[in-house]
Amino acid sequence: MKTVLLTGFEPFNKATINPAWEAVRALDGWSGAGFRVEVRQLPCVFGEVNRVLEALVDELHPDIAIAVGQAGGRAEISVERVAINVDDASILDNAGQQPVDRPIRADGPAAYFSTLPIKATVAAMRGKGLTAGVSQTAGTFVCNHVFYGLMHHTAGKPVKAGFIHVPFLPEQAQERPDDPPSMALDDIILGIMTAVETAVNVERDEAHVGGATH
16 A cells, blocks of 8 residues: 655745645545555745655655645646755745745755656646646745755655646635636646556656646
């Protein structure tokens, strides 16, 4: 039985809801053929979030770990390819921190690649009618911070790990004057379920598997 760790962030930037957490917590206790899911919330705080995540990985020993975050303004579920070793925040985190041009790990490499089958995941999502794509940037805020921290902590371990960004919920988009794209919570949940099932059943991407990028 494989253990799958799913994490979602608490609300941030004065918001009252985070679609990543709403989707992830809906899957608390979910199990399927050969796997069971553990769900945890992460703080949107530089530094602290990676300490919390590392402790979770050490406690649960997951076979698969997928962190999920909000990417307001994106129209699709974004399966991230690469985490870079820099914090460069345009807004404050939930502890009032705003690091600029600071390495996440001074002793770490410039970047890590996801070890999830990212293109197979996108193909499976699209096969279910979802809008999804491979993304080449997870930004430089806390999402990238935790993505890098997760990959650093699981490097060399038998863990498939990575990060997925999800759009605003419709109710969030309605509150904003710029009318950003959004996605229904049920579709986001289905996307995360699809990512889990793909990670469980697909060892690695095949060369012929496509996936649009942005």
